[in-house]
Every structure is written in structure tokens, then in C-alpha cells.
Amino acid sequence: MFLSIDVHSDVAIYAQIVRQVKFAVAAGTLRPGQLLPSARTLAGKLAINPNTVARAFTALQADGVVETLRGRGMVIRDDAVAICRREREDVLAERIGVALAESWHAGLDEHKIQAIVQKHLKQLTKTNPSVWVSIPDGDANSESTTPKAKS
Secondary structure, eight states, X not given: OOOOOOTTSSSOHHHHHHHHHHHHHHHTSSOTTOBOOOHHHHHHHHTSOHHHHXXXXXXXXXXXXXXXXXXXXXXXXXXXXXXXXXXXXXXHHHHHHHHHHHHHHTTOOHHHHHHHHHHHHHHHTXXXXXXXXXXXXXXXXXXXXXXEEOO
């Protein structure tokens, strides 16, 4: 599983893990029934405290994204996709709203803001949206990451 932790972010590390797992579920790179690595394994790969990963997993479980399967570990719940898509939209709408509000309060008029948004969208639509998916390479202890175009 590919996660990117920013230790300099104002967002707590466990919250970064939660958000990235939810976004991966929403994008389809983590699927219902898919087993997550153990907290200790993921903590080792991210070079963070296992308690931080355990806290993230607890939050994901409380939010209905993962469940514990006895003897197997944490898996993505069957109904997690809808939950994660709603949350992804809410988070991104809020972040975009903050940027728009900042633009408005900085004195840009509606037409200038729309022009900026259109310029960025035009640039983005020339590229393929992508998310990272982890693909086991046959060795149970290692993973490789490959970009996967979002469909």
C-alpha cells in the first residue's frame, strides 16, 4: 500500500493515513474485502510509531471503512466505497471553498476567479488522473507500486 506521510504538515500523521486510505477506497485502488497490512508492518514501511497506525485503523473502523476479521486482520468493508466517496467530495469541496473564499477576500472578482479555475482545469484535463495502487510482487514481505489510471 502506497502512502505518503508529510511530517511537516499541520495534519496529524494518523489523520493523513485515514484520509489517504479513504481516498484510495473512493478511487477504487483499495477494494472491499482487501486486507490492509498490519499496523506494525505499515508503521515499519512508513518509519512511524505503530501506535499511530493503530490509531488510524481505529478511526477507520469507527468511520465504517474497515472491519476486523478474526485471525486475518483489517479489511475494507463492503459498504466503504460509498462512505469514502462522500467524504472525499466533502473534504475536497471544503478545501476548494477555502481557496475560493481566500481569492474573493483578496479582492479578485468573480470573473478573475473563474478564469483561474478554468485555466487550471484546462491544464489538468490534458493529463490522466492517476492514483497509486500496490501490487504484490510474489514476495509476501515486499510490494511494488505502479501508477494506475483512474477509470
